[in-house]
Amino acid sequence: MQHFTDEAERRRQAGDPDWTQDVRLPRAVRSSLQRFQVGESGDGANLIGKADRAGDPDYAAAVRLFVAEEQNHARLLARLLAADGAPLLDGHWSDAIFVRVRRLFGLRLELMVLTIAELVAVPYYRAVRDGVGQALPSDVAARILADEQRHIPFHCLRLRQSVGTLPRPLRRPAMAGWRALLCAAAVFVAVDHGAALRRLGVRRGRFVAQVTGLAGAVVADVLGTGPGRTDGGGRARRRLPVMSGR
Numbered sequence: 040m041q042h043f044t045d046e047a048e049r050r051r052q053a054g055d056p057d058w059t060q061d062v063r064l065p066r067a068v069r070s071s072l073q074r075f076q077v078g079e080s081g082d083g084a085n086l087i088g089k090a091d092r093a094g095d096p097d098y099a100a101a102v103r104l105f106v107a108e109e110q111n112h113a114r115l116l117a118r119l120l121a122a123d124g125a126p127l128l129d130g131h132w133s134d135a136i137f138v139r140v141r142r143l144f145g146l147r148l149e150l151m152v153l154t155i156a157e158l159v160a161v162p163y164y165r166a167v168r169d170g171v172g173q174a175l176p177s178d179v180a181a182r183i184l185a186d187e188q189r190h191i192p193f194h195c196l197r198l199r200q201s202v203g204t205l206p207r208p209l210r211r212p213a214m215a216g217w218r219a220l221l222c223a224a225a226v227f228v229a230v231d232h233g234a235a236l237r238r239l240g241v242r243r244g245r246f247v248a249q250v251t252g253l254a255g256a257v258v259a260d261v262l263g264t265g266p267g268r269t270d271g272g273g274r275a276r277r278r279l280p281v282m283s284g285r
Contacts, residue, residue, distance in 0.1 A: 043105065056115070057175070068176075086106065157194065159225060164183050210262060225246070
């Protein structure tokens with residue numbers, strides 16, 4: 040939990056981006072960011088409730104801080120879109136499906152689906168940061184990207200504990216199923232946001248490869264078979280490849 044509180048203090052001291060900067064988002068990128076803003080804007084009540092029922096007060100407190108960071112992402116994207124004169128969407132069918140899937144079962148499945156969302160977000164916000172060619176949207180994307188990179192080992196730590204409670208013969212099949220779902224999500228986002236990715240200089244196939252290329256380190260971390268394992272306090276002993284901002 041400490042890294043969340045440390046980051047909240049750092050964010051408070053750094054302040055917001057300079058919202059007075061001129062913004063002219065390409066139409067495809069604007070439309071894409073509108074949909075990502077919807078995905079970032081949930082209240083997290085379902086996840087918080089599951090974390091509370093897990094019986095670990097420290098984890099439940101950390102989940103609340105995680106949700107606050109996601110809500111801050113929604114705020115930053117909303118301000119960015121407002122600076123461009125773009126309206127916010129009330130909702131989107133793809134987000135509704137995503138929310139419905141992750142709420143189907145318990146905390147383990149919800150975290151598996153959330154981790155997929157984080158892995159998709161890393162190359163997406165990196166593409167915005169590096170490809171949009173404007174200071175304000177690049178700054179906003181860089182801030183969100185840094186948070187998403189920190190969220191991955193946080194979720195991996197809890198997933199390792201949760202998957203570890205499964206019978207040993209089921210652990211690898213569970214993560215194989217997760218990996219297949221990740222591939223499907225990457226393809227879906229690449230198709231649905233293909234015009235924006237193209238405008239940002241990233242081909243659809245490359246985006247899918249970037250997302251799925253992160254899966255191996257996460258699977259190894261969750262199964263406890265790789266060097267990216269995190270310690271009991273949630274800090275990485277060695278940085279996972281998914282933490283790279285390049």
